[in-house]
Amino acid sequence: MVEAAEQFTRALDLIATLPSNSAVRHDQIKLRVALITPLTHVKGWAAPETKAAVEQAHLLLEQAEALGETPEDPLLLFSVLFGFWGANSVAFNANVSCDLAAKFLALAEKQKVSGLLMLGRSYLGASSFVSGDVAEARGHLDLGIALYDPVEHRPLTMRFGGDHTRVVDLYWRSKALWVLGYPEAAQVDINQALKDAREDGHAVSLLWALAASFFIVDSYCGNYTTANARVDEFLAIADEKDAAFWKAFGTLGRGWLLVLTGRASDAVQMITSGITATRSTGTTLFLPFWLSDLAGPIPSSASSMRLGAALTKR
Numbered sequence: 643m644v645e646a647a648e649q650f651t652r653a654l655d656l657i658a659t660l661p662s663n664s665a666v667r668h669d670q671i672k673l674r675v676a677l678i679t680p681l682t683h684v685k686g687w688a689a690p691e692t693k694a695a696v697e698q699a700h701l702l703l704e705q706a707e708a709l710g711e712t713p714e715d716p717l718l719l720f721s722v723l724f725g726f727w728g729a730n731s732v733a734f735n736a737n738v739s740c741d742l743a744a745k746f747l748a749l750a751e752k753q754k755v756s757g758l759l760m761l762g763r764s765y766l767g768a769s770s771f772v773s774g775d776v777a778e779a780r781g782h783l784d785l786g787i788a789l790y791d792p793v794e795h796r797p798l799t800m801r802f803g804g805d806h807t808r809v810v811d812l813y814w815r816s817k818a819l820w821v822l823g824y825p826e827a828a829q830v831d832i833n834q835a836l837k838d839a840r841e842d843g844h845a846v847s848l849l850w851a852l853a854a855s856f857f858i859v860d861s862y863c864g865n866y867t868t869a870n871a872r873v874d875e876f877l878a879i880a881d882e883k884d885a886a887f888w889k890a891f892g893t894l895g896r897g898w899l900l901v902l903t904g905r906a907s908d909a910v911q912m913i914t915s916g917i918t919a920t921r922s923t924g925t926t927l928f929l930p931f932w933l934s935d936l937a938g939p940i941p942s943s944a945s946s947m948r949l950g951a952a953l954t955k956r
Contacts, residue, residue, distance in 0.1 A: 643804070644884050646680040664711050671706060671713055674699035675721045679804045683846060686887040686923025687728040693924070696725030717801055720746065720758060724802050727765055732925040736773035743769045757798050760789035764807050768814045772927065776821050783815040799844075809835045809847040813854040820858050829859045845879050849888050852876040856895055861902055869899055890919035894932055901935050910936060 654673050660666050674695060681692040700722045706713060713719075727742040747762030763786035770779035790808040799806055812835035819828040835851035852872045860869035873895045880888035897912035917932055 643680040643683045647677060647684050650677040650680070664709075667702065667706055667709075667711065668713055671699060671702045671718055672715070674702055675718050676800075678721065678725045679800055679802075682725075682728060683804060683883065683885040683887055686890075686925055687732040688730075688924025689886075689922075690924070692725070693729050696722060696729065699725070716753060716755075717758075717798075720749065720761075721801055723749070724761070724765070727769075728803070729924070731769060731772065732923075732927045734772070734926045734929070736769065739769040740766070740773055756789060756791065757795045760786050760795060761798070761802055761807060763789065764811050764814075767811065767818075771814055771818055776818050780815060780818040780822065783811050783818065786811045787815065803846075805846040805850055806838065806842060806844060809839050809850050812838075813850045816854050816858055820862070825859065825863075832859055845883060849876060849879055849885075849891075852879075853891065853895065857898065861899060864902075866899060866903055873899060886919070887923045887925070890916055890923060890925070893919055897932075898935065 650673055654670065654677070657666060657670055657673065677695045678692065678699065681689070681695055685691045699718075703713070703719060703722060723742060723746050727739060727746065730738040730742060743762065743765035747759070747766055750758035750762040763782045767779045767782035767786055770776075770782060787808060790811070792806075792808070795807065803810070812831045816828040816831040816835070819825075819831065832851070832854045835854055836848075839848040839851040852875055856869040856872040856876070859865070860872065873892060876895065877889065877892040880892050893912060894916035897909050897916050900909035900912055913932055913936055917929070920926075920929075920932075
């Protein structure tokens with residue numbers, strides 16, 4: 643991702659030296675849109691660099707349209723809309739995020755393209771979850787997962803987030819299922835997400851799947867050995883890819899497990915560091931959760947395991 647961002651930026655610098663014409667402007671739009679995906683992981687979805695890339699791509703699209711040069715690739719507009727949605731989602735602008743997801747889905751329904759319909763359901767499902775409409779979120783995610791075709795939709799990976807949408811949908815649905823009181827079903831989704839990501843050998847998708855594992859079932863059920871091993875794997879991948887967004891997320895995951903195992907001072911240090919790193923990427927999503935971990939009592943390992951066991955029996 644770091645290399646991709648550098649090469650796209652270099653290409654944009656070079657193309658800016660060329661005389662402007664329709665073909666050059668079209669290539670500039672494609673490069674600006676392509677830059678969005680690596681920046682979301684290297685810098686963060688709502689980082690200034692990422693938001694600037696989205697805004698510049700949007701401006702170029704508007705300028706091209708004003709000149710009567712509507713790009714032949716209809717996905718470019720959807721990619722820009724996705725960029726705005728992602729930035730607002732991680733910045734916890736839930737209402738804006740829901741509105742953008744609904745707009746994406748409405749445009750997709752006009753296009754009647756299965757991949758775009760699948761993505762629209764995915765974004766609306768995630769937005770509904772973070773805004774508190776958990777049952778509605780599950781419904782959208784059910785539809786998105788049902789629509790997913792690995793052969794047809796895999797090419798969309800690098801156009802929209804750099805991950806396999808089915809894995810991301812399983813991440814969000816596992817959270818929704820857990821909250822709705824279906825822990826066994828949540829575990830099935832997490833296992834499927836891990837299986838899909840490992841079979842594909844896709845790093846970003848595996849980060850989503852590992853996060854679902856150690857943040858939901860493994861930690862809540864007291865499976866701390868497994869959870870810690872998956873945090874280790876998560877952080878190793880994030881470090882290898884030099885992805886600031888994911889390194890911050892992994893640091894918070896480590897702090898969360900320290901909370902659950904009663905290591906108060908280590909947990910405070912780790913979570914504080916994670917919050918600082920997360921804020922640097924423009925992300926405030928789930929910040930109240932992390933702050934509550936800092937403010938609340940640190941449960942003992944035994945009490946956490948009893949809590950997890952009780953939840954699993956629901």
